[in-house]
Amino acid sequence: MNDLQHIRKTMVWGTPLCMAIAAGCIVLMAHALIPTLQAMVSHADAVRITPAAQVAPFVAFTCLLSIVRGTLCSVPCSEGTAAKLERAFHLSAQAGMFALALVPVNSIAQRVYMPSAGYSVCTELQGSPSAWFTDWVRDPAWCVKGNSLEWVNERARSPQP
DSSP: OHHHHHHHHHHHHHHHHHHHHHHHHHHHIIIIIHHHHHHHHTTOSEEEEOGGGGGHHHHHHHHHHHHHHHHHHHSOOOHHHHHHHHHHHHHHHHHHHHHHHTHHHHHHHHHHHHHHTTOEEEOOSTTOSOSSOEEEESSGGGOOTTOOHHHHHHHHHSOOO
8 A cells, every 4th residue: 555655646747747758759849750750752852860759759659658657656556557558658668768779870871871862961051060960962062051951951942143
């Protein structure tokens, strides 16, 4: 019984924490992961790749499962339901660890495959070089020190003389 009270007390601060982390991961996916994938599929003129963003979906799913699992632990429920959720939680955590282990592989793979897709690495744009992302441009002439990724996209859209 004492354990049940401890779980309930933990859920008071654990639920908002997990919700905040999941919300942060969803924002990261919406602003870093999905636009990057859309830009790569549409062969955009400039792409900013954030390798660690691939972990965000797994972290968000694990946090949401933690909330559900914690809720089931704090109220009486069947062992079968709890075991299924615990198995899903463990699989999600393992998949997230695997995605985290693939971050260096992703960084190496982009150095190999992005040039074959017609992109050149650009370390001169505003905010580069950074450990958190890598900029790629189709035309190396667009890689001008101090300018932003948006400037490159505007320049690529404007008619060339």
